[in-house]
Amino acid sequence: MPSVVDTAITHHKEYFPQSSDVSVFVSPGRINIIGEHIDYNGGTVFPIAIDKHIYICASRNNDGIMRFASYQQHEQGEIAISNIHLPNIRDVAKHKWWVYPLGACALSDIHFESGFDISFYSTLPVGAGMSSSAAITVGTLYALCALHGKKMKNIDVALQAQQVEWNFAGVQCGVMDQMAIINGRKNNGLLLNTKTMEFQYIPIDASAIRFVLVNSGVKHNLRESGYNERRSECQGALTLLQKAGFAINCLCDCTIDELATIKDILPITEYKRVFHVISENHRVHEFAQEIQKYNLAKAGRLLYQSHHSLSNYFEVSIPLIDAMVEWVSEIDGVYGSRLMGGGFGGCTVTMIALYAVEHFKKTIAERFEKKEGRTPDIYECTIDDGVHQLV
Numbered sequence: 001m002p003s004v005v006d007t008a009i010t011h012h013k014e015y016f017p018q019s020s021d022v023s024v025f026v027s028p029g030r031i032n033i034i035g036e037h038i039d040y041n042g043g044t045v046f047p048i049a050i051d052k053h054i055y056i057c058a059s060r061n062n063d064g065i066m067r068f069a070s071y072q073q074h075e076q077g078e079i080a081i082s083n084i085h086l087p088n089i090r091d092v093a094k095h096k097w098w099v100y101p102l103g104a105c106a107l108s109d110i111h112f113e114s115g116f117d118i119s120f121y122s123t124l125p126v127g128a129g130m131s132s133s134a135a136i137t138v139g140t141l142y143a144l145c146a147l148h149g150k151k152m153k154n155i156d157v158a159l160q161a162q163q164v165e166w167n168f169a170g171v172q173c174g175v176m177d178q179m180a181i182i183n184g185r186k187n188n189g190l191l192l193n194t195k196t197m198e199f200q201y202i203p204i205d206a207s208a209i210r211f212v213l214v215n216s217g218v219k220h221n222l223r224e225s226g227y228n229e230r231r232s233e234c235q236g237a238l239t240l241l242q243k244a245g246f247a248i249n250c251l252c253d254c255t256i257d258e259l260a261t262i263k264d265i266l267p268i269t270e271y272k273r274v275f276h277v278i279s280e281n282h283r284v285h286e287f288a289q290e291i292q293k294y295n296l297a298k299a300g301r302l303l304y305q306s307h308h309s310l311s312n313y314f315e316v317s318i319p320l321i322d323a324m325v326e327w328v329s330e331i332d333g334v335y336g337s338r339l340m341g342g343g344f345g346g347c348t349v350t351m352i353a354l355y356a357v358e359h360f361k362k363t364i365a366e367r368f369e370k371k372e373g374r375t376p377d378i379y380e381c382t383i384d385d386g387v388h389q390l391v
């Protein structure tokens with residue numbers, strides 16, 4: 001059986017028959033274990049890079065054109081290098097998948113001396129909340145830098161990829177996904193302070209636990225969901241607190257103890273958002289401590305608490321996902337579970353004892369099918385390295 005890399009190269013050559021010297025890069029998806037909706041509030045988050053990938057094949061062409069093809073998306077795009085800095089470049093691939101690699105080319109300050117044919121082959125599901133858009137953007141930027149011998153710090157790659165989301169896709173996301181994808185390390189979580197951008201690796205014992213995603217099948221699209229609305233609610237709350245005399249630069253500068261005072265200052269919706277943000281930030285630190293002490297039951301309880309807060313205070317869950325979290329809580333070997341990512345659909349992430357994974361998958365699939373009349377996609381994930389070159 002051909003390897004995934006061979007398959008990716010074969011497809012690349014089908015799209016671009018003239019290509020020779022194909023370089024191959026691999027860019028992982030990410031799971032956020034805990035720390036949701038706080039990466040744009042200066043909070044600390046705990047994501048991992050996972051073993052679901054986008055394989056990026058790239059070869060030079062002599063046509064002065066950047067061409068993009070995706071095996072999964074069945075659509076190709078291209079742009080002449082001479083047009084990459086046109087004022088309307090943001091609209092060229094609007095709402096199309098290749099807005100991400102296009103944005104990566106357009107925002108990079110690489111001087112392109114030739115065109116490139118770039119193809120993408122993915123084992124990472126799109127629209128399930130595993131950050132396929134960040135994987136494609138970070139991966140393209142990384143590949144372009146490597147092919148041009150350009151040294152760029154990981155943090156700058158992450159920030160530039162975030163700008164692609166902001167300016168090309170219209171999503172005012174934080175920087176967690178990009179940082180996890182570029183800095184991910186096998187069998188380690190990334191405890192990332194999004195205010196200082198400092199991080200530390202926290203080992204996670206792969207022989208004891210797995211993270212399993214169950215897809216609700218409800219498509220989440222950050223641009224259309226309430227993501228940007230939540231972000232502006234948080235910004236509004238921050239402004240109100242600053243006006244009330246809080247000497248803070250971001251919501252996560254507030255402590256849990258200050259919540260009582262904050263309650264009297266903010267309107268109810270803003271208070272609920274802030275309650276989630278501050279308590280979630282606190283939970284992330286607790287989780288990192290418990291997981292290091294192998295207190296898996298305690299760590300798992302924090303995941304349930306995170307879900308409760310996302311559902312009731314940040315209000316980004318949906319009834320099906322609430323039900324899924326409840327169903328899995330009754331299954332043997334499950335430590336904790338919650339909605340993962342931006343919300344309004346997508347996956348749950350469940351932390352589970354390794355011995356219990358097969359039973360878990362069978363049980364949740366049966367329960368889901370009985371209720372929903374369809375089979376859920378279930379992804380068992382291991383913790384993998386960040387983006388790197390393979391060939």
Ligand code: GAF
Binds near residue numbers: 032037039173342343
């Ligand atoms: C999405 C965003 F892209 C992240 O930056 C983060 O805010 C997440 O939603 C919610 O925690 O994945």
